[in-house]
Amino acid sequence: xxxxxxxxxxxxxxxxxxxxxxxxxxxxxxxxxxxxxxxxxxxxxxxxxxxxxxxxxxxxxxxxxxxxxxxxxxxxxxxxxxxxxxxxxxxxxxxxxxxxxxxxxxxxxxxxxxxxxxxxxxxxxxxxxxxxxx
Numbered sequence: 001x002x003x004x005x006x007x008x009x010x011x012x013x014x015x016x017x018x019x020x021x022x023x024x025x026x027x028x029x030x031x032x033x034x035x036x037x038x039x040x041x042x043x044x045x046x047x048x049x050x051x052x053x054x055x056x057x058x059x060x061x062x063x064x065x066x067x068x069x070x071x072x073x074x075x076x077x078x079x080x081x082x083x084x085x086x087x088x089x090x091x092x093x094x095x096x097x098x099x100x101x102x103x104x105x106x107x108x109x110x111x112x113x114x115x116x117x118x119x120x121x122x123x124x125x126x127x128x129x130x131x132x133x134x
Contacts, residue, residue: 047090047091047092047093047097048064048067048089048090048092048094048097048101049087049088049089049090050084050087050088050089050090050101051084051087052084052085052086052087054084055083055084056081056082056083056084057081057082057084057101057105057112057124058073058075058081058124059084060084060101061073061098061101061114061122061124064094064097064098065122067094068094070120070121070122071120071121071122073114073122073123073124074121074122074123074124075124076123076124076125076126077110077112077124077125077126080110081110082105082108082109082110082112088101088104095116098114098116098122099114101114102114102124105127106127110126111126111127111128112124112125112126112127113125113126113127113129113131115131117131
């Protein structure tokens with residue numbers, strides 16, 4: 001029995017000899033089966049939770065940064081901050097949880113953006129600025 005590669009090469013050679021540029025290739029292809037993932041009956045517990053005891057968004061980010069082995073967030077919003085008035089759980093890694101938390105500030109009086117730099121520094125800036133700006 002010929003392999004798929006041998007059949008493909010034979011077909012390409014036949015097309016070149018016949019002088020045609022197109023041809024239908026009928027290769028015997030065995031279906032590939034992906035491994036079956038085990039699905040847990042209970043959902044994963046959120047790792048990052050904004051708690052009322054954190055007080056503010058800055059407090060949440062500082063606690064999360066410590067949990068992730070980083071220094072406190074560098075806050076470029078002056079002394080202003082956004083209070084946390086209820087517990088909110090975020091599912092995902094540190095970066096996606098920070099991004100989701102900051103998205104909650106979009107329609108507040110202080111829309112903010114978090115910038116996670118390669119040196120491990122987390123900066124919080126006004127949403128109107130870009131992370132690349134100093």
